[in-house]
Amino acid sequence: MSAPDAPAIALIGQPNCGKSTLFNELTGLSQHIANYPGVTVEKKTGYLKLATQRLPLVDLPGTYSLTAFSPEERVVRQYLLNSPPRLSVNVLDASQLRRSLSLTLQVLEMGLPLVCVLNMSDVARRHQQAVDARRLAELLGVSVVETVGRRGEGLEQLKQCMAHTLQQGHTEAPYLPDYGPLEAAIRTIQQALPAQMASRWRVLRLLEGDQELQTQLHSQLKEAAAPLLAEIKQQATAFTAQQGISVGDHIIIQRDRHAREIEAACIASARPPKVSFSERVDRVLLHRAIAPVVLLATVYLIYYASIVQGYELTHYTWPLLSGIRNQLAEWLPAAGFLYDPLSRSFSLWLVDSVNTLLNYVPIFLILFALIAILEDSGYMARIAFILDRILHRFGLHGQSTLPFILGGVFAGGCAVPGVMATRAIPDPRARLATILTVPYMNCLAKVPLYTLLISIFFVEHKALMMFFIATITVMVALLVARLLTFSILRPLETVPFVMEMPRYHLPTVQGVVRRSLERTWLYVKKVGTVVLAVAVVIFVLLNLPGLSADERAAFEQRANSALQTFYAEIADNPHAARFQDADYLLTALNLAAQYRARRMNLQNAEAIAALDQRFQSRYPEYFAFIRPGGGDRDVRAMQRSLRTLDQERRMVRLEMQETRIVNSLLGRVGRALEPVTQAAGFDWKINVALLSSFAARESSVATLGVLFQAEEGSSQTLEQRMGGAMQHADAALVALSLIIFFALYPPCLATAIMVRIQTASTGWMVFSVIFPTVLGLLVASAIYTTGVHFALDAVQMMMAFWLLTLALLLIIGLWPTPRPRPPVEPTHAH
Amino acid sequence: MSCAEYTLDRVPQGHPCRIVRLTAQGAVRQRLLDMGLLPSAQVEMVRMAPLGDPLELRVGERDSFIAIRRQEASYIHVCLCSEAALVTENLAMSSASP
Structure with missing residues (x-):
């Protein structure tokens, strides 16, 4: 974690409080915002214009408190401790004031300069629970600004308030929680600590027995630390013996009481809150009988709108792209009778590589817009709620849903953001299992190959085949997750499932469109960089050494x-x-x-x-x-x-x-692998395509496109060309085994690097590449060999494999396992 | 004050309870506390997920909703707010089998 040179302004707040929206409004940067807890997992920096100054603004991950149990907490805490910001902006959810305040109080106890933002005040008002901002400012001793982040209300006041606070300097908060009988111990230790380390927060954490702060004390005070820590420990033990409650519990209860008093003083309404809109909606959408139907309908709708309708749109976009290629072909140096100038063949190669992928942009635009709607509306958290039982059964977590959906449950996603989003999963074992199985999802880059093969070999079974691909990958991912969590991942610790259910929001058109464009752009950028780089390398490998x-x-x-x-x-x-x-x-x-x-x-x-x-x-x-x-x-x-x-x-x-190509380096490797891959029915051309797609999956179709060469001047689609070239009897079977191999295919280079970052382990990265390769090759070989042996056609084989996987899934999913019970407690207490 | 104490996973839907204590330790405990599941806080199971797990809880007097697995709910010991509203047989049955 690198601290910026100049102290920045930090945005802090609990998950889903509207921090990221505010960050975007303040900096003009667009960052990924969703109505889903835990979307910001890394801190992000943007720049904020205050009067004449341009100041760095850091968006910290949402966190409920400043203990060090979760990665988000650690990131925020280390940031606040190691590079104290000039000013912290604490975003409070006005409709969850009491809980929001617990973080505010901790930051105030740290002694950090603070401005509070009362966000979502519209929601609170609608529930007749309007918060009196002026009273809140009095009770906290810091400035409070009301905003409605989604509508950009209150931004100017906030900026003014920030500028003012920065100018005026920090004033100590007059109202901090009173810890009653613990106060004496707090004072004693505060006096014993060196002044720069004597914040109230640090003393409280030390009394609670915070490991990290103890270690820090050791490294900074050397020998002096041991007697001090002994003193702290003795104080804590004495307190517990006297009061019959642990220091930690006492602190959190007192802090909560303080927060409750503030809340009671700031919310004027005597009326009890009425049943919220979200709760009334959930009575229907989360009804035990209705929920699965709504969920399935949602998934189907997304699939239909993005994949089926999106594909229709490509009929209109393809002539556009091939027009660009033709125009370029006219501008480039003319083709020779036999040999073309290198600049011509190379440029056309690049354009072809990119075009094949840009063709699918309409699909991505629709898909990402729909996912954005799911996230912003709050339904995504409900999906996690509905599915946790199943996912947990296979060693995953309800919050694995978002990574899986980003990775492409609905056929079309990207494993890179998918793997990144696993940061939000609090359970280390489920998290690693999710990281290792997200690449099985059908990322955007796999879709072109599927669509290609389906439109050649399974035209009549298009819908069936897409259903098969979408479901088989999820089933295999679940089985693999189960296998991993019960073998090599077993020793890892697991933590609880406790997830906030956000309120439903109406997504804004602007937000949805922006995110859809952003994510599509991210994909295109990946095409523009990784794929172009790979295309260059592959071009060299395919053209050297050339003809004798x-x-x-x-x-x-x-x-x-x-x-x-x-x-x-x-x-x-x-x-x-x-x-x-x-x-x-x-x-x-x-x-x-x-x-x-x-x-x-x-x-x-x-x-x-x-x-x-x-x-x-x-x-x-x-x-x-x-x-x-x-x-x-x-x-x-x-x-x-x-x-x-x-x-x-x-x-x-x-x-x-x-x-x-037969002479080329890649061609030689492809042919050398034929003895291994022929069990799966892959000839050397397919091997070459698969090899090239290790670097980026996108290039598989591009390479196939070239291997099934377009003649100069031909505008036939790749479908027509491949269909013409692969006309032997079991071609459909080969296509099926290719589809399955590709579904289980190891992560692309970019994903593998992200796996390395997220697991902080090269070993897991290597594993994430090797395991799926072996598994994919085994399954593909089994399918092809069985299919040929029993003379089954591809559709029959596909159904057989699907049923087998489903059976395996059901057996494992329904096999009863004893639920561990906590130690037996007496049922009566006073 | 004395009351019958149940673990939260045993309390049927729609019965407001008050938290007596948490038996979890470490990260689980911290997480529960952070979400407002503190001793003396009011909590009510509003619904189960379609497959019976996890549970959705309403925490506090205001609208704060949290999803939690039965496993974690079993660490939360509660008293029923109104014993009169208790569906006696139902509870007796579920708390009889350990």
Whole structure:
């Protein structure tokens, strides 16, 4: 954790109090906000303009208190202790005042300069529980500003108040909780500690026996620490003996009493709060019979809107993307008869790699918008509530839901934010199990390959197949989680499930749109960086060492004979003279290819006429020969001869490219692996694609796209090309085993790095890569081999595998396990 | 004051209770305390998840809702606020089997 050089202003508050919204409003940065506890897990820094100054503002993770039990608490605490901010801005949830105040009081006890923000005051008012901000300021001894973060109300007052407090300096809070019988001990220890370490908060924590602070005391005071700690311990023991209550309990009860008194004084309403809107909604949505139906409907709706409808949209976006590629192809140096300039082939390779992925952007936009609605509305926490029983059963946690959904439960997500979001899971064992299983979800980068294979081999079973993929990955992830938590993860500690149920909010259009764009942009950026880098590497690996001299000579020989045939054919044609010029001939061939590519994207007669006109005015000498049909007898004869020559040229070029890949480094590795992968039905081309996708899954489709090469000027989709190339009998079975291998595929490079960061262990990162590879290969081999052996078709095989997995899941899920009981307590106490 | 003490996972839906003590230690205890589940606080189980676990609690007099597993609820010892409202047989049955 690196502390910024200049002391910053820190935003602190409990989870889900509206801190992140406020941070965005203050800095103009957009950070991920959700109505879901625990979304901010790292601290984020932005800049805030106060009058003429530009000050760093740090958004700390939401935390309930400043003990050191959870990672969030540790982050906040260490930040506040090691780099005390110039000013802390404490965001309070006006509708949860009493609980919010417990953190406020702790920060005040630390002696940190503070401004309080009373957020969500609209919600409190609606419940007729309006908080008197002025009274609250009096009782706390710090400034209090009312805001409604979602509507940006109260921001200006807050800025003024911050500027004022910074200028004026800090005044000690007049009203801190009184700890009664503990006060004597507090005073004694405060006097014994060096002045800069004698905050009330530190003394209280030391009396509670805080390990971290004890260690710190040892390292700072050296020998002097031991007698001091002995004194603290003796005071605490004496207190417990006298009062019959532990110091920790006493402190928290007194602090809560203080908070309750403040709350009672600030909320004027004598009326008891009426049953809230959220509670009334939950009576229906969380009703035991209705909840599962609503949940399933929600999941289906998301799937239908994003994947099914989103895919429809790609029919409109694809011509756009291929138009860009065609335009670029025209600008780049022209293709040679056999060999293209490197700048041409390399640029087109990059554009193709990116285009294949950009094609799916509409799907991501819809999906991310829907997830944002789920998070902002508060329903996501309800999903965790409904599903915890099942997830817990498999060693996971209700809060594993968000990482899984981000990772792509609904077919389409990204494992990187998924793994990052596991920070919110308080249970170390469930957290690690979630980290290791999130990559099984169907991330955005897997979707293109699925959609590709489905639209070639399972056109009639499209919906069934998508259902199969979406469910099988979840089932396998659950089984793997169970397997891991009951084997290698067993020694890890587990902690409780205690989760706040946030109120329902109506998501704002702006918030949803912004998040959807942001996450999609994140994906595109990943395409722009990782995939481009990988595309470069793969291009090199696929093109080196290239053709041997003999192969080269053989191809040139064929090209020459094709040219000779052409010239012999056109010898009598009156137009022959121009084609004697090699440049003219080549330009004519390339323009014809260009024309075909453009024409392929057009549907109506007007557009075609416009295209004709454009080509005619731009290339008057060529146009007659490149546009099929039309012209006199001689022109048509010339068109025919050109077409024959062009076909032969394309054939030779294709074979050259294939030879080049067979020779290439990656091709050799792919072929070397064939003996291992043939059990799963993967040939070397698929191996090459899978190898390239280790670096980033996105590139699998891009690589397949090139391996099933597009001929120069062809605008056929990859579906058409692959379908044409993979026409052997069990191709669908291979496609199925490829889908399953890909579903279980290890995390991409970026995810593996995130796993390394989140687990702080290279060992787990290596494990997260190797385990799924082995598992995936085993399962894929089993499916392919069984399918071939029993002559089952892919759909039957898929159903068999699905049922088997479901059976396994049910057996494990329903197998009774004794619930550990706490030690037997007497049932009567006084 | 003397009262019959139950663990919270045994109290049926809709009975407001007052927390007597927590038997959990360490992180579990801290988490419960942070969420407002303090001795003397009022708490009521408002509903179960569809599969019977976790439970949703209303904490305090104002609207603060918390989801908690039965396992953790069993660390919370409570007294019923109004013994009269007690569904006697129901409770007797569930607290009879340890």
